[in-house]
Amino acid sequence: MDDSCAVCADALEWVAYGPCGHREVCSTCVVRLRFVLEDSLCCICKTDCPSVFVTKAMGDYTKVILDFSVLPTEANEGNVGEYWYHEDTKAYFDDADHYKMIRAMCRLSCSVCDKAEDQVGQAAQAKRRSRxxxxxxxxxxxxxxxxxxxxxxxxxxxxxxxxxxxxxxxxxxxxxxxxxxxxxxxxxxxxSGFAGHPVCEFCKYPLYGDNELYTHMSREHYSCHICQSSILGSMIISGTMMI
Ligand SMILES: [Zn+2]
Ligand SMILES: [Zn+2]
Ligand SMILES: [Zn+2]
Ligand SMILES: [Zn+2]
Ligand SMILES: [Zn+2]
Ligand SMILES: [Zn+2]
Structure with a gap:
């Protein structure tokens, strides 16, 4: 098993997976897809995952839950039995600190208003939570x-x-x-080296970074429809694209 995330290529520290059991994507990527894009499909096999389980990545020793029905149903935000439940992403965590980190990552507040309120004082702080x-x-x-x-x-x-x-x-x-x-x-x-978002030169579609561009290219434009030669391969050889 590869120890880097199949989506962002970062070292796999925490994984999130659904009932299909694909443990190749980091928790941050899974949460981002579920929360930001409302995409609950497994990145590997495209199975719909109504809920996911988040645990420490330990290669072959990663905790495996095969039967998702053992997870508490109709959970409320926070501690449920031996797990912590994040309602917005329907994710169960076996680690409290990682749960808190992800919950903070998903908190929606306006940084402009937050800054203005900070100058007024701490009084408003309670009411701005999850506005x-x-x-x-x-x-x-x-x-x-x-x-x-x-x-x-x-x-x-x-x-x-x-x-x-x-x-x-x-x-x-x-x-x-x-x-x-x-x-x-x-x-x-x-x-730190950011020079704008790369644009796919075939469909002019902008992508976040080189990893995303590479995935997009291999998915969308892997081979020429007419001669079946690999566009990606020739780009790597010609040095247009670095991997
Ligand atoms: Zn990732
Ligand atoms: Zn899957
Ligand atoms: Zn605002
Ligand atoms: Zn940007
Ligand atoms: Zn494209
Ligand atoms: Zn061709």
């Missing part, structure tokens, strides 16, 4: 109240808390996508 019920609601608030946008590619691809996503004006977002160096993206050090 928004969905990402679309938060996006709507950002646009109507602040005329700001989140980068959808970063939202789907960056492993950061949703309230830490950078916020752009329309012009800044265009610059961010193209060259990655808008005012909001910060200094060269802060950008």
């Amino acid at each position: 928004f019920k969905s990402i679309d609601q938060l996006k709507g608030h950002l646009f109507h109240q602040h005329r700001l946008y989140m980068c959808n590619l970063c939202l789907e691809g960056r492993k950061v808390f949703i309230c830490e996503q950078k916020l752009y004006t329309r012009a800044q977002l265009a610059q961010h996508t193209k060259t990655g160096d808008s005012e909001v993206d910060g200094s060269e050090i802060e950008r």
Whole structure:
């Protein structure tokens, strides 16, 4: 078993899997797909996973649950028996700290309003918790109240808390996508090599990063329809693409 995530290629520290039992994708990627994209299909076999189990990745020793009916049904947010349940992603955790980390990652709040409230004082802090019920609601608030946008590619691809996503004006977002160096993206050090989102040269579709571009290419444009030669292979040889 490979010890890197099949989606983001990071070292596999925590895995999340559904009843099909594919333990190749990290918990952050699974949570991002379920929460941000509302996609509950297994990334490997496309089985619909109504709930997932999150546990420490230990190669062949990773805890295996074959029968999902042993998990408590109709669970509420938080501790249930020996597990912790995250309602928004329908995920069961066997580790409290990892559960808290994921829950914080999915918290929806507006960083502009949060900052303003911080200056007023701590009083408002309690009521701002989970002000928004969905990402679309938060996006709507950002646009109507602040005329700001989140980068959808970063939202789907960056492993950061949703309230830490950078916020752009329309012009800044265009610059961010193209060259990655808008005012909001910060200094060269802060950008750490980010130079905009790569665009698939066949369908002009932008993707988060080189990994995603590679997956997209191999899925969508693996071979030429006419001569069946591998477009990807020739691109790697010609050095257009690094893997
Ligand atoms: Zn991953
Ligand atoms: Zn699967
Ligand atoms: Zn706001
Ligand atoms: Zn972005
Ligand atoms: Zn494409
Ligand atoms: Zn051809």
